[in-house]
Amino acid sequence: MKKNLSLLAVSLILLMTISSWIQAAEIPPRLKKAAESIDPLLAYQLTRTMASEEFAGRLTGHEGYTRAARWAASKFKEWGLKPLDSKNGYLQPYPSPYTVVDKASMTLHLPGKPDSEGKLQYEKVELKPEKDFLPLLYADSGEHTAGLVFAGWGISAPELNYDDYAGIEVKGKFILCFRGTPDPTRREFQHHDEHRTRMRVARERGALGVIYIYPEAQANPNGDWQPGFMPGMITEKTADLIFKEINSTTGELKKALQTYRRPISFELKSRLSYSVSSRHFPDGIGYNIAGWVEGSDPKLKKELIVVGGHFDHCGQHLGLLFPGADDNASGSAVVMVLARAFASLNPKPKRSIMFVLFGGEELGLQGSTYFVEHLPAGFEKVTAMFNFDMEGEGDGAWCGVSAEPAHLKEAIERANQEVNIIRGFGVIRSVGVRGSDFAPFFLKGIPCASFGSNGPHLAYHGTGDTIYRINPEIMGSIAKVAFLSIYFLAQK
Numbered sequence: 001m002k003k004n005l006s007l008l009a010v011s012l013i014l015l016m017t018i019s020s021w022i023q024a025a026e027i028p029p030r031l032k033k034a035a036e037s038i039d040p041l042l043a044y045q046l047t048r049t050m051a052s053e054e055f056a057g058r059l060t061g062h063e064g065y066t067r068a069a070r071w072a073a074s075k076f077k078e079w080g081l082k083p084l085d086s087k088n089g090y091l092q093p094y095p096s097p098y099t100v101v102d103k104a105s106m107t108l109h110l111p112g113k114p115d116s117e118g119k120l121q122y123e124k125v126e127l128k129p130e131k132d133f134l135p136l137l138y139a140d141s142g143e144h145t146a147g148l149v150f151a152g153w154g155i156s157a158p159e160l161n162y163d164d165y166a167g168i169e170v171k172g173k174f175i176l177c178f179r180g181t182p183d184p185t186r187r188e189f190q191h192h193d194e195h196r197t198r199m200r201v202a203r204e205r206g207a208l209g210v211i212y213i214y215p216e217a218q219a220n221p222n223g224d225w226q227p228g229f230m231p232g233m234i235t236e237k238t239a240d241l242i243f244k245e246i247n248s249t250t251g252e253l254k255k256a257l258q259t260y261r262r263p264i265s266f267e268l269k270s271r272l273s274y275s276v277s278s279r280h281f282p283d284g285i286g287y288n289i290a291g292w293v294e295g296s297d298p299k300l301k302k303e304l305i306v307v308g309g310h311f312d313h314c315g316q317h318l319g320l321l322f323p324g325a326d327d328n329a330s331g332s333a334v335v336m337v338l339a340r341a342f343a344s345l346n347p348k349p350k351r352s353i354m355f356v357l358f359g360g361e362e363l364g365l366q367g368s369t370y371f372v373e374h375l376p377a378g379f380e381k382v383t384a385m386f387n388f389d390m391e392g393e394g395d396g397a398w399c400g401v402s403a404e405p406a407h408l409k410e411a412i413e414r415a416n417q418e419v420n421i422i423r424g425f426g427v428i429r430s431v432g433v434r435g436s437d438f439a440p441f442f443l444k445g446i447p448c449a450s451f452g453s454n455g456p457h458l459a460y461h462g463t464g465d466t467i468y469r470i471n472p473e474i475m476g477s478i479a480k481v482a483f484l485s486i487y488f489l490a491q492k
Contacts, residue, residue, distance in 0.1 A: 034345050035483050040476025043333040048467045050329035057322045059315025060359040061098035061284025069287040072357055079340045081291030094370040096286030096360055099225050101278040101317040104135040109271040111245055129318050130217050132238045135276050136231040137221035143275040144208050147173040148268040152257055155192045156201050164263045171206030174272050178213050182261045194433050195223040203229045213239045218461035219314035219322045222364050225280045242270045286359035288367045293342045297350035302380040305353045305490055309335045309388035310361030310437050325467045330392030332357050334479045341483055349490035358437050368437035387438035387450040391478050392470040394454035396423040402447040403427050415484035421477040451478055
């Protein structure tokens with residue numbers, strides 16, 4: 001017991017020492033100079049290149065993504081970062097199936113008045129891609145005109161005493177539902193809110209596809225291609241046209257589901273014509289792009305700080321380019337300018353720093369999950385992970401940070417005293433289905449910090465997420481506060 005108390009005392013003293021050093025130490029002039037040398041215009045130029053047509057929206061597995069990955073690897077080499085290994089250099093390959101949707105159309109058949117013989121007549125409403133609808137970007141090819149069934153959240157969880165499918169028949173029909181769960185406070189529902197779970201359950205019941213209701217139509221490649229299955233999404237405004245037949249609205253139905261937390265499912269008279277022409281590539285290969293800076297301390301250099309952000313976006317479909325300038329060329333650009341700054345810094349900090357541009361985040365955190373399961377050899381542990389996702393819009397930043405250890409947040413707060421760009425902090429206590437690339441690290445018990453700009457991110461997953469929305473100064477300021485934060489942790 002005394003031994004345990006002694007160890008506890010030593011640990012507390014160490015934490016207090018680190019904390020006091022972070023809070024009180026003057027930043028050396030060379031470090032201030034290095035932080036100030038980070039060029040916002042370089043971050044902007046890198047973002048512009050990543051979001052260009054040349055890279056076709058950086059869909060992981062696609063040749064456009066592979067071209068972009070090789071370009072980024074060449075930058076790491078140019079700046080003098082060490083490669084992952086001698087075989088693959090700066091690229092870490094992993095399996096990444098993907099789908100390209102070439103064409104899609106959607107038509108609503110809304111019930112009207114019966115004709116003179118009493119037969120129900122339908123009004124046709126042609127929907128426009130991106131304005132009114134989008135296929136989910138893993139839809140199989142097909143063409144169907146079929147009935148619609150509203151199924152609440154599209155969740156079947158009998159073990160949780162909840163089933164949106166109870167009492168309805170969905171075979172040969174399209175399922176209309178919201179994304180979410182009946183009780184957001186219950187983590188047991190989290191698995192059922194994953195796209196892959198919802199799609200699998202619907203297909204097993206014979207549905208032709210799940211049609212999500214979203215506020216706006218957004219590109220979404222996060223799911224698995226399933227033969228004969230055609231998921232998609234429509235806007236809330238479009239769904240309101242359908243719900244007129246029951247004298248209700250999207251808002252009223254969602255509020256009822258959230259209030260009563262019980263299934264509200266029913267068959268609709270409206271019908272849907274939906275056509276998709278797509279190509280699936282089961283043998284696609286994705287890449288993480290990584291380079292590192294070796295620490296200067298003989299012992300501590302075996303400890304690693306990972307600095308990363310996702311490099312991918314949603315690709316090019318239906319003749320529409322989804323450039324992903326803010327999401328997440330901007331975060332990748334911040335990681336890249338940080339890599340350049342640390343590669344140029346002399347002397348180097350004590351711990352080693354790995355800079356990673358992850359693939360497959362939009363497909364479900366695939367690249368970061370693969371990386372954390374296949375960490376480079378030669379390192380004893382990962383001390384912390386810094387994540388950057390959507391850094392390009394706004395006039396301020398937010399930061400989510402692990403509750404422990406306390407000195408992680410203290411390092412960021414100390415750095416922010418010099419830059420004054422972070423407007424608020426949140427505590428990362430768990431990860432949900434909408435997490436970013438810090439999630440696989442957090443689940444391994446690695447302390448994490450995740451940065452983002454304050455937006456408003458109006459063109460999220462849309463064709464309007466272009467370089468023209470990007471503010472170089474916000475990227476530069478986030479990079480500077482991150483540079484100092486990472487240095488503090490790498491040094492002590």
